[in-house]
Amino acid sequence: xxxxxxxxxxxxxxxxxxxxxxxxxxxxxxxxxxxxxxxxxxxxxxxxxxxxxxxxxxxxxxxxxxxxxxxxxxxxxxxxxxxxxxxxxxxxxxxxxxxxxxxxxxxxxxxxxxxxxxxxxxxxxxxxxxxxxxxxxxxxxxxxxxxxxxxxxxxxxxxxxxxxxxxxxxxxxxxxxxxxxxxxxxxxxxxxxxxxxxxxxxxxxxxxxxxxxxxxxxxxxxxxxxxxxxxxxxxxxxxxxxxxxxxxxxxxxxxx
Amino acid sequence: xxxxxxxxxxxxxxxxxxxxxxxxxxxxxxxxxxxxxxxxxxxxxxxxxxxxxxxxxxxxxxxxxxxxxxxxxxxxxxxxxxxxxxxxxxxxxxxxxxxxx
Amino acid sequence: xxxxxxxxxxxxxxxxxxxxxxxxxxxxxxxxxxxxxxxxxxxxxxxxxxxxxxxxxxxxxxxxxxxxxxxxxxxxxxxxxxxxxxxxxxxxxxxxxxxxxxxxxxxxxxxxxxxxxxxxxxxxxxxxxxxxxxxxxxxxxxxxxxxxxxxxxxxxxxxxxxxxxxxxxxxxxxxxxxxxxxxxxxxxxxxxxxxxxxxxxxxxxxxxxxxxxxxxxxxxxxxxxxxxxxxxxxxxxxxxxxxxxxxxxxxxxxxxxxxxxxxxxxxxxxxxxxxxxxxxxxxxxxxxxxxxxxxxxxxxxxxxxxxxxxxxxxxxxxxxxxxxxxxxxxxxxxxxxxxxxxxxxxxxxxxxxxxxxxxxxxxxxxxxxxxxxxxxxxxxxxxxxxxxxxxxxxxxxxxxxxxxxxxxxxxxxxxxxxxxxxxxxxxxxxxxxxxxxxxxxxxxxxxxxxxxxxxxxxxxxxxxxxxxxxxxxxxxxxxxxxxxxxxxxxxxxxxxxxxxxxxxxxxxxxxxxxxxxxxxxxxxxxxxxxxxxxxxxxxxxxxxxxxxxxx
Numbered sequence: 085x086x087x088x089x090x091x092x093x094x095x096x097x098x099x100x101x102x103x104x105x106x107x108x109x110x111x112x113x114x115x116x117x118x119x120x121x122x123x124x125x126x127x128x129x130x131x132x133x134x135x136x137x138x139x140x141x142x143x144x145x146x147x148x149x150x151x152x153x154x155x156x157x158x159x160x161x162x163x164x165x166x167x168x169x170x171x172x173x174x175x176x177x178x179x180x181x182x183x184x185x186x187x188x189x190x191x192x193x194x195x196x197x198x199x200x201x202x203x204x205x206x207x208x209x210x211x212x213x214x215x216x217x218x219x220x221x222x223x224x225x226x227x228x229x230x231x232x233x234x235x236x237x238x239x240x241x242x243x244x245x246x247x248x249x250x251x252x253x254x255x256x257x258x259x260x261x262x263x264x265x266x267x268x269x270x271x272x273x274x275x276x277x278x279x280x281x282x283x284x285x286x287x288x289x290x291x292x293x294x295x296x297x298x299x300x301x302x303x304x305x306x307x308x309x310x311x312x313x314x315x316x317x318x319x320x321x322x323x324x325x326x327x328x329x330x331x332x333x334x335x336x337x338x339x340x
Numbered sequence: 341x342x343x344x345x346x347x348x349x350x351x352x353x354x355x356x357x358x359x360x361x362x363x364x365x366x367x368x369x370x371x372x373x374x375x376x377x378x379x380x381x382x383x384x385x386x387x388x389x390x391x392x393x394x395x396x397x398x399x400x401x402x403x404x405x406x407x408x409x410x411x412x413x414x415x416x417x418x419x420x421x422x423x424x425x426x427x428x429x430x431x432x433x434x435x436x437x438x439x440x441x
Numbered sequence: 442x443x444x445x446x447x448x449x450x451x452x453x454x455x456x457x458x459x460x461x462x463x464x465x466x467x468x469x470x471x472x473x474x475x476x477x478x479x480x481x482x483x484x485x486x487x488x489x490x491x492x493x494x495x496x497x498x499x500x501x502x503x504x505x506x507x508x509x510x511x512x513x514x515x516x517x518x519x520x521x522x523x524x525x526x527x528x529x530x531x532x533x534x535x536x537x538x539x540x541x542x543x544x545x546x547x548x549x550x551x552x553x554x555x556x557x558x559x560x561x562x563x564x565x566x567x568x569x570x571x572x573x574x575x576x577x578x579x580x581x582x583x584x585x586x587x588x589x590x591x592x593x594x595x596x597x598x599x600x601x602x603x604x605x606x607x608x609x610x611x612x613x614x615x616x617x618x619x620x621x622x623x624x625x626x627x628x629x630x631x632x633x634x635x636x637x638x639x640x641x642x643x644x645x646x647x648x649x650x651x652x653x654x655x656x657x658x659x660x661x662x663x664x665x666x667x668x669x670x671x672x673x674x675x676x677x678x679x680x681x682x683x684x685x686x687x688x689x690x691x692x693x694x695x696x697x698x699x700x701x702x703x704x705x706x707x708x709x710x711x712x713x714x715x716x717x718x719x720x721x722x723x724x725x726x727x728x729x730x731x732x733x734x735x736x737x738x739x740x741x742x743x744x745x746x747x748x749x750x751x752x753x754x755x756x757x758x759x760x761x762x763x764x765x766x767x768x769x770x771x772x773x774x775x776x777x778x779x780x781x782x783x784x785x786x787x788x789x790x791x792x793x794x795x796x797x798x799x800x801x802x803x804x805x806x807x808x809x810x811x812x813x814x815x816x817x818x819x820x821x822x823x824x825x826x827x828x829x830x831x832x833x834x835x836x837x838x839x840x841x842x843x844x845x846x847x848x849x850x851x852x853x854x855x856x857x858x859x860x861x862x863x864x865x866x867x868x869x870x871x872x873x874x875x876x877x878x879x880x881x882x883x884x885x886x887x888x889x890x891x892x893x894x895x896x897x898x899x900x901x902x903x904x905x906x907x908x909x910x911x912x913x914x915x916x917x918x919x920x921x922x923x924x925x926x927x928x929x930x931x932x933x934x935x936x937x938x939x940x941x942x943x944x945x946x947x948x949x950x951x952x953x954x955x956x957x958x959x960x961x962x963x964x965x966x967x968x969x970x971x972x973x974x975x976x977x978x979x980x981x982x983x984x985x986x987x988x989x990x991x992x
Contacts, residue, residue: 099343100343103343103347103348107347107351110351110355111351111354111355111358114354114355114358114359114378115358117358117362117371117374117375117378118358118359118361118362118365118366118371118375123368123370123371126371126374127374130374130377130378133355133378133381134381137381137384137385140348140351140385140388141385141388144348144388144389144391144392145391145392146388146391146400146403148400148404149384149388149400149403149404149407152404152407153384153407156407156411157377157381157407157410160411161377161410161411161414164414164415164418165370165373165374165414165418168370168418168421168422169370171422172421172422172425187364187365188365191361191364191365192361192365194360194361194364195357195358195360195361195364196357198353198356198357198360199353199354199356199357201716202353202356202357202683202716203349203350203353203354204712205687205712205713205715205716206346206349206350206352206353206386206687206690206712206713206716207346207347207349207350207353208346208710208712209346209710209712209713210344210345210346210349210393211344211346211347235391235392235395235396235397238395238396238397244397244400247397248397248400248401248404251397251398251401252401252404254456254575255398255456255575255576255577256401256405256575256577256637257456257574257575258456258463258574258575258577258578258638259405259577259635259637259638259641262629262638262641262642262645263405263408263409263641265470265622265625265626265645266408266409266412266641266644266645266648267408267412268473268474268622269412269416269619269622269645269648269649269652270411270412270413270415270416270648271415272477272615272618272619272652273415273416273419273619273648273649273651273652274415274416274419275615276419276613276615276619276652276655276656276658277416277419277420277422277423277652277655277658278419278422278423356679356683359679360676360679363672363676369668369672372672373672373675376672376675376676376679379676379679379683380675380678380679380682383679383682383683383686386683386686386687386690387686387689389690390686390689390690393690394689394690394693396693398689398693398694398695399686399689399690402637402685402686402689402695405637405640405641406640406682409640409641409644409678412644412648413644413648413671413675416648416651416652416671417651417668417671417672417675420651420655420664420667420668420671421668423655423658423664424664424665424668427659427661427664428661
């Protein structure tokens with residue numbers, strides 16, 4: 085126990101400098117993300133931000149998450165963003181002009197207010213020296229009068245990865261299993277939405293009665309304005325004269 | 341001396357607010373989406389900091405689940421963006437305003 | 442910390458899996474995967490793979506007998522194997538119909554399981570009001586009630602959607618699995634006893650709904666609606682998550698009941714409590730569409746394929762409110778003084794703004810979207826009553842709204858098939874002459890939405906008013922009445938167009954395409970509206986007895 089405690093206090097100055105430098109990088113890259121005109125530059129700022137946060141995770145005794153952060157976020161998610169940006173060729177300048185006059189100012193004011201209230205609410209109780217390992221409430225929780233060592237003790241006992249793994253497969257096993265549903269949906273969703281071209285015949289069940297396609301829905305070049313709310317006027321464009329063939333048969337087939 | 345945990349929480353609050361502002365001011369749908377990712381990340385930083393304060397690993401496990409969710413969301417979101425672009429060659433979110441209330 | 446430190450060296454304690462409690466989710470998810478696999482396989486492989494699966498199920502049943510499983514489970518396994526074998530052999534050339542039938546079967550099975558669980562709970566059996574699976578799942582009254590409503594709404598949605606999706610050429614094989622996965626997310630959300638499970642379940646159902654909204658890949662409105670939904674959904678999830686993080690930071694746990702008790706401890710930092718509640722409130726308000734967090738609703742409702750809209754309106758609202766109720770009324774009853782004023786104000790604004798904006802809409806889907814916003818405000822009143830009566834009133838209101846909205850959107854589905862485009866109020870002129878039954882049923886749903894006596898809408902609103910007065914929130918009841926009066930204007934405007942207008946619209950000439958499944962679904966909803974409007978006591982009783990939370 086004592087070596088851990090010593091480590092925790094001795095490492096203080098290093099932690100402070102790490103926090104100052106990495107925190108500045110994180111803040112700067114976040115500002116860059118919202119101010120950069122070029123979307124690709126914004127994505128690179130996002131990578132920088134994720135890497136900075138990964139360093140903070142390591143400092144905060146979350147070694148496993150630090151690695152996951154680099155692999156999943158910086159390695160996969162941002163690459164996906166960049167891939168889509170490149171695929172669509174939208175690295176061009178995109179204007180920062182406001183949609184509504186004054187929207188930027190309003191948004192900034194809202195952001196500052198949000199920051200002040202969130203920072204005051206969250207950080208308020210945790211600015212003292214005792215906060216390194218816990219608020220008073222948390223200290224009371226430990227109860228047995230030991231000096232609070234924070235996560236260092238937990239990690240020293242089993243190692244961060246083992247600790248997280250055990251939790252994941254005991255207390256959180258149901259949540260862990262449930263994420264499989266999420267991943268299946270994501271995979272299906274990407275296929276449904278992303279399939280480049282499809283056989284129109286595939287979307288119509290063989291042997292069922294189907295009305296002709298709606299105007300603008302069967303061809304790829306659907307006019308952008310279609311389906312807009314201005315559908316008030318009755319439109320005379322229905323290709324009439326197609327008697328609904330074999331209603332009785334269709335009825336039988338639609339019975340479920 | 342050490343770093344009070346509150347500093348991390350302030351940093352996370354700042355990142356969250358910056359992300360929220362970004363969603364409000366940017367017009368490119370992809371960048372707006374990136375800003376949402378930034379917000380989720382700042383929440384993760386909050387969770388990890390609280391995990392240290394509370395001296396249990398639950399916060400880290402929560403952050404792990406958030407990463408999973410974010411990954412799944414990005415996949416579907418980017419598929420939608422690609423499809424949207426195919427329909428209309430522009431990222432301008434104002435175009436998405438044909439449906440404005 | 443201590444719990445973990447003690448647990449690890451002594452060997453890990455694997456939580457016992459309460460199969461019976463989570464069987465609805467397993468059924469829905471399993472059926473979704475099955476439908477997905479059957480859809481991807483060709484006709485021949487479809488048959489052979491199903492035979493293989495039936496054999497597997499048989500082996501499982503055989504293995505379960507010496508394993509000491511209850512005979513019901515063996516019978517269920519065998520029945521499931523035989524049923525899906527028979528269905529697949531019968532329909533192996535009609536993949537969509539097969540998917541639809543299997544989906545309905547799974548949803549019916551879910552209702553059956555929920556009824557069985559309810560029965561067991563009533564007899565003091567295995568699923569009472571306790572939390573299960575390391576305190577992640579709560580199979581209690583709210584969860585069971587939501588399962589009934591969600592599964593019922595799903596069945597009607599399948600019936601409504603079949604012909605519509607065919608006509609729009611968006612009848613993808615993935616539709617039915619996605620519908621089942623959405624239902625899985627909803628039942629998970631309703632039974633989530635942990636804030637992490639709330640978050641995950643919200644994400645599951647939202648993610649599936651984003652995809653379903655964007656199902657019409659060549660329709661700009663659908664794509665834009667889906668993206669808007671996704672962006673705002675993710676944005677609001679971030680707020681919800683921040684709130685959860687603060688609750689965790691203040692209490693060290695995310696278990697709803699435990700955290701609720703710890704939050705009301707005076708030693709807990711007040712800033713964290715306030716901010717945590719506020720942020721979670723923003724997240725939930727987005728999900729149930731309370732003004733000013735409703736911006737996504739009309740666009741998404743309008744852009745989504747109409748059967749999906751119907752499902753969204755009916756089922757999502759129930760599931761989201763169930764979680765809302767569990768977290769706020771159930772978990773944070775002690776802190777009601779913080780959140781009740783906030784939610785009351787939101788509910789009041791929602792009722793008024795939703796109704797006022799609905800009046801100026803011309804597109805019917807959009808109008809019903811704003812009306813859905815107003816109805817979210819009504820349902821929220823039962824929440825702020827913070828009582829069993831209030832919870833019961835909200836649950837019954839959600840059931841009533843599910844039936845009414847499924848019916849109304851169902852009529853729109855049928856009409857949209859006839860007209861081949863979105864329906865505006867003007868298109869309904871003279872509908873009484875061309876399709877009297879549709880016109881009468883639509884009028885019935887609209888009157889019920891307006892809350893006219895004799896319909897379920899009235900009974901539900903009456904319950905809400907009673908709960909509000911009971912809790913001393915008379916002013917909210919007054920706002921509800923004002924909002925209902927405003928809302929009545931646009932419902933009646935539609936009815937007038939259908940019955941009184943002499944000059945028939947183009948729609949009236951269109952031949953009626955066959956859609957017996959959709960008509961059946963709408964008729965069922967119409968019967969429900971009247972039956973529950975005239976003879977409600979049994980179901981109200983059910984809703985009030987369901988107003989219990991796991992501890």
